[in-house]
Amino acid sequence: NPKRCIPDFVNAAFGKEVEVSSECGERPTRHCFMMTNDQDQLIRNCQLCDQNDYRYSHPASYLTDLNNPHNLTCWMSEPFTNHHQNVTAILRLGKKYELTYISLQFCDMKPDSMAILKSMDYGETWHPFQYYSSQCRKVYGRQNRAAITKANEQEPLCADSNTEPISGSRVAFSTLEGRPSAYDFDNSPVLQDWVTATDIKIVFNRLSTMDSPSPSIQNDQPSHEIKFSGKSNENDDDDDDDDDVDADEDDDVDGGDNKDNNNNSSNRTKINPVGGNDDSGALADSIFYAVSDLAVGGRCKCNGHASRCIEDSEGQLICDCKHNTAGRDCEKCKSFYFDQPWARATSQEALECQPCNCNHHARKCRFNMELYKLSGRKSGGVCLNCRHNTAGRHCHYCKEGYYRDSSKPISHRKACRACDCHPVGSSGRTCNITSGQCQCKPGVTGTGCNRCAKGYQQSRSPIQPCIKIPQNNEINFISSETSQEDEESTSSENSCLECRLSTKRINMLKYCSKDFAIQANVISRETIGDWIRFTIQIGHVFKHGNIRLKKPIDYLWVPMADFSCKCPKLKIKHTYLILGTYQKETLQSYRLIADRNSIVIDWGDEWHERIRRFQKRQLKGKCKMELE
Numbered sequence: 001n002p003k004r005c006i007p008d009f010v011n012a013a014f015g016k017e018v019e020v021s022s023e024c025g026e027r028p029t030r031h032c033f034m035m036t037n038d039q040d041q042l043i044r045n046c047q048l049c050d051q052n053d054y055r056y057s058h059p060a061s062y063l064t065d066l067n068n069p070h071n072l073t074c075w076m077s078e079p080f081t082n083h084h085q086n087v088t089a090i091l092r093l094g095k096k097y098e099l100t101y102i103s104l105q106f107c108d109m110k111p112d113s114m115a116i117l118k119s120m121d122y123g124e125t126w127h128p129f130q131y132y133s134s135q136c137r138k139v140y141g142r143q144n145r146a147a148i149t150k151a152n153e154q155e156p157l158c159a160d161s162n163t164e165p166i167s168g169s170r171v172a173f174s175t176l177e178g179r180p181s182a183y184d185f186d187n188s189p190v191l192q193d194w195v196t197a198t199d200i201k202i203v204f205n206r207l208s209t210m211d212s213p214s215p216s217i218q219n220d221q222p223s224h225e226i227k228f229s230g231k232s233n234e235n236d237d238d239d240d241d242d243d244d245v246d247a248d249e250d251d252d253v254d255g256g257d258n259k260d261n262n263n264n265s266s267n268r269t270k271i272n273p274v275g276g277n278d279d280s281g282a283l284a285d286s287i288f289y290a291v292s293d294l295a296v297g298g299r300c301k302c303n304g305h306a307s308r309c310i311e312d313s314e315g316q317l318i319c320d321c322k323h324n325t326a327g328r329d330c331e332k333c334k335s336f337y338f339d340q341p342w343a344r345a346t347s348q349e350a351l352e353c354q355p356c357n358c359n360h361h362a363r364k365c366r367f368n369m370e371l372y373k374l375s376g377r378k379s380g381g382v383c384l385n386c387r388h389n390t391a392g393r394h395c396h397y398c399k400e401g402y403y404r405d406s407s408k409p410i411s412h413r414k415a416c417r418a419c420d421c422h423p424v425g426s427s428g429r430t431c432n433i434t435s436g437q438c439q440c441k442p443g444v445t446g447t448g449c450n451r452c453a454k455g456y457q458q459s460r461s462p463i464q465p466c467i468k469i470p471q472n473n474e475i476n477f478i479s480s481e482t483s484q485e486d487e488e489s490t491s492s493e494n495s496c497l498e499c500r501l502s503t504k505r506i507n508m509l510k511y512c513s514k515d516f517a518i519q520a521n522v523i524s525r526e527t528i529g530d531w532i533r534f535t536i537q538i539g540h541v542f543k544h545g546n547i548r549l550k551k552p553i554d555y556l557w558v559p560m561a562d563f564s565c566k567c568p569k570l571k572i573k574h575t576y577l578i579l580g581t582y583q584k585e586t587l588q589s590y591r592l593i594a595d596r597n598s599i600v601i602d603w604g605d606e607w608h609e610r611i612r613r614f615q616k617r618q619l620k621g622k623c624k625m626e627l628e
Contacts, residue, residue: 002323002350005307006299012097013064013200013296019090020060022077022289025051029079030285033108046285049076058290063089067105067293074107077289083112083207087289091200091296092123095309095317096329098195099298102129103172104202107290110169113139113205118197126201130173131158139205153179154194186346196301204289304345305330305352323352338367339381356381359411361388361395389416401429403436424465425449443467506579506599511614512623514579516592517543519603520556521575532558534570542611543618547582547590557583557591568600575603577611 024031032046050056062073077087102116113133117126136144136158145159146152175195181188300309306319319330323345326334333342333353343351356365362383371393372380386395389402390410398404398416408415419431421438426449431438440449443456443466452458452466459467511517520536527533534556541549556578558568570576579599583591594600601607617623 002352004304004345004347004350005302005322006304007302007306007308007319009100009297009299011295012093012099012298013091013294014066016064016091016093018060018063018075018294019092020075020077021086021088023051023058023060024049024076024078024288025057025059026078028056031076031079031288031290032285033290034286044286060089063291063294064091067295072107072292074290074292076107077204079285079288080207081287083287085204085206085287087204089202089204089291089294090123091202091294093198093200093296096120096196096198096301097296097298098192098301099175099197099296100195101172101174101295101297102200103170103293103295103297104291105170105293105295107292108288109207110171111204111206111289112208114171115140115203115205116173117201117203119199119201120193120196122198128156129175129197129200130156132160132171133158133205134160136160148178148180150180153181154190186344192344195298200296202294207287207289302330304350323350324355325353333367336363336365338365339379341367341369341372341380354381356383356394358383358386358395359390360413361386361390361411388413389418398433401431403431403433406434420448422446422448422450424462425451441465506577506601506610508614508617508622509626510599511543511579511611512618512626514543514599515545515581516541516547516549517577517579517611517614518549519575519607520554520578522556522570522572523553525570525572527560530560532560532563534558539575540608542615543579545582554592556580556594558594559596562596565596567596568594568598570594570600577601577603577607 028048028050030046031049032044035043035045037043048056049058051059058074058076060075062075065073077085099118111132113131113135115131116129118129119126131140131142133139136142140158142156142158146157148157176182176185176191179191179194181191185191300306300317300319302309302319302321303325305323305325306321308320309317310320312318316328318328321327321330321334323330324334324337325342326332331342337353337355339354339356342353345351356362357379358365358381362385364384365381366384367380368382369380371382372378382393383395386392386399388395389399391397391399396410401419402416403419404410405412405415405417417436419429419436419438421429421431422444425440425444425446426438427441428439435447437447438449440446441464443453443464445451445453455469456466457469459465461467518538519540519542520538523535523537525532525534535553536556537553538549538551556570558570562568563570568578577599578594580592580594581598583593585591
C-alpha cells in the first residue's frame with residue numbers, strides 16, 4: 001500500500017547565497033572582538049577586513065559555508081559609530097521548506113535586539129517569525145516570553161537575548177517548541193503553515209543598549225593567540241611579533257610590509273591589552289555584527305507525497321511527486337485524478353489522488369465538492385467532453401440520438417449506436433436509450449418507424465404518412481379494377497418505404513461494408529428474367545475489393561423487385577456514385593449488384609473529395625475498426 005513520503009532532513013542554508021545590507025572591507029577597516037581570558041578578564045582581539053585580499057576578507061558567503069569550529073569563518077558588517085544600526089541578511093531557500101530550527105553562531109557578542117522574519121511567497125511579503133531583545137515591549141511592542149496557547153500558537157514571540165558580551169555565542173530558534181499542537185502536527189494546518197517558508201530575513205536592530213563598551217579592559221594582560229576567521233596557514237612560524245596590533249600606535253592595522261616580509265598569510269592575530277588612553281578607538285572598531293554560521297534545519301515541503309526534491313529543466317527546485325500528485329510542492333492532484341479532493345499525507349494514510357471514473361470515454365474531469373458530499377465522501381469527479389457518443393457524469397449512458405448496444409460493455413468505444421429513426425415515419429430523431437425504439441407517428445411501426453402498421457396504408461402526406469385502410473362498406477362505389485390497382489399500389493408503397501432514403505445516405509460504415517465504389521454513367525437498360533441489367537460506363541473506381549474492374553463498359557444488375565420500388569432509382573444518360581456488392585457467377589466472373597441496400601447517388605464534384613477521404617481512412621485500417 002502507498003505510504004507517506006518524507007524528504008531528508010537537511011541544512012537548507014548550506015551553500016546558498018545570503019544577501020546582506022552591510023559587508024566590511026570595501027576599504028580596509030579594523031575590527032576588534034572582546035574576549036575573556038583564563039582570569040575572566042576582557043581582552044581585545046583585533047583583525048583587518050579588506051575585500052581586496054582574500055586572507056582578510058569576510059564576505060556573506062562565510063555564513064553558509066562548512067562550519068568548522070577549529071577554523072571559524074566570519075561574515076562581518078561595516079563598523080558603526082553607535083550600537084543602534086540596522087543590518088539585514090536575507091537567505092533565499094529557492095523553494096518551500098518546513099523548518100525545524102534557525103541557528104546563528106556569532107563570532108562576537110550577540111546583538112541585543114534582532115528579528116527573524118519569513119516569507120512564504122518568495123520574498124513578496126514578510127511575516128515575523130521570532131524576536132529577541134532585552135526590551136521586547138520597547139523595541140518590538142511585544143510582551144517578553146508571552147504564554148503560548150492554541151489561540152496564538154501561530155504568532156511570533158519575543159524573548160530576551162539573555163546574553164553576556166562573550167564571543168562564540170549561539171542563538172537557536174525552534175519553530176515548534178512550546179506550541180500546543182506540535183504533538184499532533186499532521187492534523188494541524190495552522191502549524192503546517194507556521195513552519196513553512198521560502199525565504200528567511202534576519203534583521204539586526206542594535207548591538208547593545210549601551211553607547212560605549214562598559215566592561216573595564218585589562219591593560220596588563222599578556223598576549224594570547226586566538227584563531228578566528230579566514231584561511232589558516234598550518235605552517236606559521238612561532239615568531240609573529242611583526243603581526244602584533246600595537247595599541248600605542250593609534251590602533252591602526254594595515255596590510256603593510258611587515259606581513260609581506262614575514263611571509264605569513266594567516267589571520268591569526270595577537271591579542272594585546274588596550275590601554276586606558278585609547279578608549280575612543282575601542283568604541284570605533286568594536287561596534288559591528290559578526291556571524292560565523294547561519295543554519296536552517298528542515299525538510300523540503302512536499303506534503304507527504306515525495307521523498308526527495310530535484311531540479312527541473314529550468315533549474316528550479318521541485319518535489320519529485322508520487323501518489324498521482326503534481327505541483328512544485330505536490331500541492332494538487334495531477335490531471336484526471338480528481339475523483340477525491342487533494343489531501344496532505346499522514347502517518348496513517350498516503351491519501352493519494354484517485355482517477356475519475358469515465359469508462360474510458362473522457363480524458364479530462366473536474367472535482368465537485370457537492371457531489372462528493374452527496375456520495376458519502378467517496379466520489380466527486382465529473383467527466384468532461386465525453387467521447388464515443390456518451391454522456392453523463394461518468395460518461396455512463398448514451399447521448400441523445402443514440403442507444404445502448406447491450407452486446408458491448410459501457411467502456412467499449414462502440415457501446416452507443418445511432419438511432420435509425422425514419423425522418424418521415426418518426427416524430428423525432430431520439431429513441432429509447434435501452435432498446436433503440438424510435439417514437440413513431442400514428443399508424444407507423446417498426447424499431448426505426450419505417451413501415452405502416454397492420455390496417456394502415458401509406459399516404460402522400462409527410463405529416464401522417466400512414467392512414468387507415470377504408471372498410472369494404474365505405475368503398476362500394478369504387479370499381480374493382482381501381483380497387484385492385486390501389487391494393488397493389490398500397491402493398492408496393494408499404495414495402496418500399498424502408499429503402500427510399502437509405503440509398504441516398506453515405507458514411508464510413510456504409511463505405512466499408514460495400515464491395516465496390518465507382519463513378520458510372522448509365523448507357524442503356526434491359527430486362528432479363530427477374531433482373532434489370534444496366535449497361536454502364538465506368539468513369540472512376542474508388543474501391544474494388546478483390547476484383548479488378550478494368551473494363552470501361554460493364555453491366556450493373558438490379559433485382560426487379562427493388563427496381564420497382566426505385567431502390568435504386570437509375571436513369572439513362574445520368575452519372576451516379578454507386579456503392580454495391582459482388583455476386584459470383586462462375587469461378588472467374590462476378591456480377592456488379594445494386595439492390596435496396598446499395599448506395600446510388602447523383603454524381604457531383606463534391607463527392608470525389610469525400611470518397612477520397614474514405615479511401616485514406618481505409619488504408620489506415622479504419623474499415624476494420626468500423627466493422628468490428
